Amino acid sequence: xxxxxxALIGVAAAAMLAAMPxxxxxxxxxxxxxxxxxxxxxxxxxxxxxxxxxxxxGPKLVEFTMTIEEKPVVIDDEGTVLHSMSFNGSIPxxxxxxxxxxxxxxxxxxxxxxxxxxxxxxxAATGALGGGALTFISPGEQVKLRFKATRSGTFVYHCxxxxxxxxxxxxxxxxxIMVLPREGLKxxxxxxxxxxxxxxxxxxxxxxxxxxxxxxxxxxxxGDSYAETMEAMRGLIPTHVVFNGAKGALTGDNAMTAKVGxxxxxxxxxxxxxTRPHLIGGHGDYVWEEGKFANPPAKDLETWFIRGGSAGxxxxxxxxxxxxxxxxxNLIEATELGxxxxxxxxxxxxDDLMKQIEAxxxxxxx
Amino acid sequence: xxxxxLLSASAAAAMLLTPLxxISFAGGTIxxxxxxxxxxxxxxxxxxxGAVIYPLPGEFLIDxxxxxAPVAGHEIPHAIAIMKxxxxxxxxxxxxDAGACKPADAPPAAEPEMAPVTGVNYxxxxxxxxxxxxxxxxxxxxxxxxxxxxxxxxxxxxESYSAVASDPDNPAVAWIRRYEEEAAARRKPDAKAHPRGxxxxxxxGIEDLAGNIWEWTSTxxxxxxxxxxxxxxxxxxxxxxxxxxEGRHRSYMSDFIRDGVSGGCAVGTPPDNLGFRLVRDTRRxxxxxxxxxxxxxxxxxxxx
Numbered sequence: 217x218x219x220x221x222x223a224l225i226g227v228a229a230a231a232m233l234a235a236m237p238x239x240x241x242x243x244x245x246x247x248x249x250x251x252x253x254x255x256x257x258x259x260x261x262x263x264x265x266x267x268x269x270x271x272x273x274g275p276k277l278v279e280f281t282m283t284i285e286e287k288p289v290v291i292d293d294e295g296t297v298l299h300s301m302s303f304n305g306s307i308p309x310x311x312x313x314x315x316x317x318x319x320x321x322x323x324x325x326x327x328x329x330x331x332x333x334x335x336x337x338x339x340a341a342t343g344a345l346g347g348g349a350l351t352f353i354s355p356g357e358q359v360k361l362r363f364k365a366t367r368s369g370t371f372v373y374h375c376x377x378x379x380x381x382x383x384x385x386x387x388x389x390x391x392x393i394m395v396l397p398r399e400g401l402k403x404x405x406x407x408x409x410x411x412x413x414x415x416x417x418x419x420x421x422x423x424x425x426x427x428x429x430x431x432x433x434x435x436x437x438x439g440d441s442y443a444e445t446m447e448a449m450r451g452l453i454p455t456h457v458v459f460n461g462a463k464g465a466l467t468g469d470n471a472m473t474a475k476v477g478x479x480x481x482x483x484x485x486x487x488x489x490x491t492r493p494h495l496i497g498g499h500g501d502y503v504w505e506e507g508k509f510a511n512p513p514a515k516d517l518e519t520w521f522i523r524g525g526s527a528g529x530x531x532x533x534x535x536x537x538x539x540x541x542x543x544x545x546n547l548i549e550a551t552e553l554g555x556x557x558x559x560x561x562x563x564x565x566x567d568d569l570m571k572q573i574e575a576x577x578x579x580x581x582x
Numbered sequence: 583x584x585x586x587x588l589l590s591a592s593a594a595a596a597m598l599l600t601p602l603x604x605i606s607f608a609g610g611t612i613x614x615x616x617x618x619x620x621x622x623x624x625x626x627x628x629x630x631x632g633a634v635i636y637p638l639p640g641e642f643l644i645d646x647x648x649x650x651a652p653v654a655g656h657e658i659p660h661a662i663a664i665m666k667x668x669x670x671x672x673x674x675x676x677x678x679d680a681g682a683c684k685p686a687d688a689p690p691a692a693e694p695e696m697a698p699v700t701g702v703n704y705x706x707x708x709x710x711x712x713x714x715x716x717x718x719x720x721x722x723x724x725x726x727x728x729x730x731x732x733x734x735x736x737x738x739x740x741e742s743y744s745a746v747a748s749d750p751d752n753p754a755v756a757w758i759r760r761y762e763e764e765a766a767a768r769r770k771p772d773a774k775a776h777p778r779g780x781x782x783x784x785x786x787g788i789e790d791l792a793g794n795i796w797e798w799t800s801t802x803x804x805x806x807x808x809x810x811x812x813x814x815x816x817x818x819x820x821x822x823x824x825x826x827x828e829g830r831h832r833s834y835m836s837d838f839i840r841d842g843v844s845g846g847c848a849v850g851t852p853p854d855n856l857g858f859r860l861v862r863d864t865r866r867x868x869x870x871x872x873x874x875x876x877x878x879x880x881x882x883x884x885x886x
Contacts, residue, residue, distance in 0.1 A: 294773050429689065468765035537754035539761050560761060565752035572753075575646030577807055578817050 258310035267313040270400035275317040283325040292463040296432040300388040307461030308418025309391025316368040328356035340371035348376040365395040369508035370527035390487030404512040411481035419486040421454035463554030476563025485527035494519040494545035500530035537563040625666040634732040637740045639826045645810035647747040656728040665859040668698035682713035691775035700855040704837035707858040722860045727801035727826045737791040796829035796853035
């Protein structure tokens with residue numbers, strides 16, 4: 217079934233293809249079948265599966281499998297329960313990493329223990345509503361989709377069942393794919409830059425209905441929660457704005473870690489709503505706000521803007537030890553609604569960068 | 583050090599202030615209307631004069647660097663009576679109904695007489711103490727941090743986390759250590775207040791200390807700087823806009839904060855809830871104490 221929008225997108229894509237020099241000639245099935253295949257086991261965020269930054273081989277076909285889970289999850293320290301839907305059981309869904317020109321082959325499984333149909337829309341993919349029109353599966357079904365990663369950058373993927381897209385997304389069904397340039401990342405001068413580790417921060421906002429007394433409500437099932445959740449969503453004011461699925465999920469024992477001198481790539485994804493990551497006490501040395509690596513990175517940013525429905529990337533080399541807070545710099549959302557994480561950074565203190573010259577004490581009287 | 587004539591073996595005795603008799607064991611009178619509109623008794627525990635050795639509240643610097651709180655002895659010069667239970671929701675509500683207290687933020691956790699009041703700030707606790715004193719003709723007040731520690735006995739924790747700068751050249755070493763200590767101590771949050779008695783008595787017979795309600799004390803936050811060589815106090819800066827709240831661990835709260843979780847310290851585990859109990863000084867002569875004992879034999883409700 218084709219919608220008008222889809223038809224228009226299709227026409228536009230066809231026009232672009234006609235106008236563009238062939239990036240790589242369209243491969244036929246026989247050629248694709250000859251590509252080396254790599255099966256990648258996904259890992260739960262904020263971690264990312266092992267990957268090459270600079271591709272050492274030609275294009276590959278990379279296989280991923282994700283199982284959709286519908287389950288109640290606790291999203292704050294008061295024990296508030298969300299009837300979540302998620303890719304592979306984590307909010308956000310796991311991050312996939314491939315290189316430009318690779319093929320992504322996803323097996324999407326909707327177990328019969330689930331109650332709802334689901335699909336997947338990759339912002340990195342071209343056509344068929346990002347794959348949504350070809351991946352709609354009911355409980356008890358699975359589907360296999362292949363798409364070619366033709367553009368580099370960090371891209372959101374999310375569930376997009378017709379009529380229920382927003383509900384599925386704010387119930388947790390979004391994730392990220394990072395398509396690296398084959399030659400790796402480059403700075404604004406075109407010089408190669410690399411990271412020592414990558415952290416993937418998925419930001420989600422939730423809309424939990426409240427009872428007459430203002431307490432968060434819990435429900436027996438997804439179906440029971442639907443009507444009142446939709447009503448709360450229409451108010452557009454989230455009750456929770458969290459990283460990695462729950463308030464405090466990236467703090468304490470689960471805080472991110474780094475060492476002085478280490479370069480970390482922070483990929484930040486928000487499928488539904490604008491956000492503005494900020495590393496308190498640090499910076500973004502190189503930032504791809506829009507997440508698309510064909511554009512030169514911005515330098516030395518204090519805060520970067522991630523448009524709702526996109527993923528961006530910020531690279532930073534830690535220069536000072538301590539506890540860094542990585543926040544959504546709408547500080548109400550950070551401190552009251554949950555959008556705060558921590559990075560524990562070990563290493564030597566640099567007095568040249570900062571030093572307390574005088575400890576707190578009384579104001580001298582003349 | 584004064585001797586507790588009533589109880590030579592124990593540091594404390596629990597008492598009842600019974601509205602029926604309109605007699606306060608501690609010397610004042612508790613009119614019916616104050617102690618209870620519904621006949622509830624305000625149970626008190628008397629603590630003999632003595633001393634408590636505890637880590638002082640506040641922040642401490644030695645030669646400008648963060649230092650551990652000094653452990654010091656603090657004299658409790660006179661016997662004090664402390665409420666056996668935290669002030670109840672119903673009790674606090676009577677002050678609200680009288681127009682002397684602002685309504686508490688948190689709804690009662692149980693039947694109002696049995697529910698400790700929570701969602702109250704330091705100023706609310708002060709207002710209640712003033713109203714309760716007027717109503718009863720007594721001199722009720724919040725305990726100091728030292729008195730709270732004395733009353734809490736084995737339930738007293740004080741600072742859970744060390745502030746010591748273990749590497750003078752790298753402040754981050756202490757920050758990371760404290761962060762890890764806090765992470766290790768992180769427990770399942772218990773944000774819902776429980777009916778009184780849920781956490782049981784301590785060895786002094788005082789109920790619910792260091793449960794999930796932190797209690798306001800009258801002690802102000804203070805920063806003290808010591809000389810590294812002589813150990814003498816170089817300067818002290820007191821900030822009475824921030825008071826010490828004691829409980830499972832010590833915390834410093836701005837006096838207008840009613841919800842410890844959202845109003846908590848920027849670092850550290852915040853209090854689950856904020857409530858309070860009151861104390862009053864009891865200075866009793868030997869004959870008075872003998873009379874008390876005599877009365878005690880008349881009122882069978884009395885608890886020892």
